[in-house]
Amino acid sequence: MIIWLNGTHGAGKTTTSTLLQELLPGSRIFDAEKVGETLMDIRPGLPATDNFQHWPPWRPLVVETARRLLEYTGGTLVMPMTVLVEHYWREISDGLDSYGIPLRHFVLHVEQDALRDRIQNDAVLGPSRFRFQYVEPYAEAYRTWLGDEAEVVDTTHIPPLEVARRIAAAVERGPAVGRDPR
Template sequence: MIVWLNGTHGVGKTTTSALVQRLIPGSRVLDAEKVGETLMDITPGLPATDNFQHWAPWRPLVVDTARRVLEYTGGTLVMPMTVLVEEYWREISEGLAGHGVEVRHVVLHADPATLRTRILEDHAMGPSPFRLAYVDAYAEAARTWLHDAAHVVDTTDRTPQQVAEQVVATVNAVAPADARR
């Protein structure tokens, strides 16, 4: 099974994924961003883009990497990764389903004002123009498709530990037939 933690940059996916891993026995974190970083190392050769998710190989490579890791290790993968383009999410989730991999899609949510404040006050990464640039794109995806395609956990007034516990409770409460893709 995969617990896919979606949501915009700065909402807490990386922090939450480490905490979720501690709460789900036999789980591992697989950051799909590493697949994008690998593709970014292929220079020159790939078209210029502001987001490696736009490169066609990224999505099937994420699917193949995740399924092969699961075949090798078993257990649960916790995958923190922002995916705001519906077509890309469909390609990934349908690809995983085609390999018999169950996906529990959870969106970590915070309102735009809270997100901007968190990003601007982030002591580890500092104020990030890249992260700020995705706040409005997240709000649009949430409004048009993303919240309908996932279980939403509001992070606004929760500690990271509370968010992780809510994610695990959500994952455990979802029957396989009810898992959103």
């Protein structure tokens, strides 16, 4: 199974994935950003883009890497990765489905004012122009498709450990009613 943690940059995906992995025996974290980093290291470089997700190989490579990891290790992959383009999400989720891989898609949602405050006052990274540039695209994706596509966990007022506990409990209960159990 794959537990995909989506949401904008600064929502708590990385922190939550670490805590969730500790709550789910036999699970592993796979950060699909590493696939993007591999593509960024190709020389000469691939066509210029502001986001490696725009490169067509990224999406099928994420699917294939996840499939191979699960084939090798079994268990559960926890994947913290922002995907805000609906077509890209469909490509990934349909690819995983084509291999029969169960997928639980969670969005860690943060109200915009709280999100901006988190980004501005991040004690580890400091204010991040990169993170700020995704606040509006996330809001648009959430409003138009993402909020309906995934199981939403509002992280605005709850700490990461509670977020991880809620996701673990949801996974233990089984697929969400009214949602595609992929």
